[in-house]
Amino acid sequence: MNYNQPPFYDQRQFNFPGFLWGQLFGPGGQQQFPGQQPPGGFPGGNGIAGGGQAGVPNTPPPPFTPEQPQFQTYAVDPGGIRGCMFRFTYVWLRRDAFWFFPTYVGRNSIAGFRWQGNSWVYYGIDLDRIESFQCY
Incomplete structure (x- = not known):
């Protein structure tokens, strides 16, 4: 048993591309909360908050709210x-x-x-x- 992880969590259920156990639970099993940067960067990213395909967009979204489609x-x-x-x-x-x-x-x-x-x-x-x- 790894005592660095909280009990009752099966690490295998979280193994999919772009997600690592250490990015939800940091060193020593300390939980990361929304808005905090996980250890090593954002899931799916390269650890650098910079734009492009590897991380956070470096510009705000378009300045309008589109109309919702009918369907x-x-x-x-x-x-x-x-x-x-x-x-x-x-x-x-x-x-x-x-x-x-x-x-x-x-x-x-x-x-x-x-x-x-x-x-x-x-x-x-x-x-x-x-x-x-x-x-x-």
């Missing part, structure tokens, strides 16, 4: 949203909408950076929570 889905297909990787994407959830910069698309979720009004914060979303999206 709505029960769940977003990973293949459909994969084309928005590393692009500014407006996402509509059931009760929220925001600019997002996806850097990882999985079978059931996406992860990337959410615009919080004046900065980008690492964020993950289950695909079944997304009603619609539009990338630019």
Whole structure:
């Protein structure tokens, strides 16, 4: 047993591209909270918060809020949203909408950076929570 990790967590369940156990739980099992930079950089990044495909966008999102499309889905297909990787994407959830910069698309979720009004914060979303999206 590794005593540096909190009990009851199976590290294998978190092994997918762009995620490392040490990026959620830092040295000594200390949990990282939203808005904090995990040890070694952002998941899926190169450890440098700089723009481009490897990290946080270095510019704010476009200065407008797009209109939500008329159609709505029960769940977003990973293949459909994969084309928005590393692009500014407006996402509509059931009760929220925001600019997002996806850097990882999985079978059931996406992860990337959410615009919080004046900065980008690492964020993950289950695909079944997304009603619609539009990338630019």
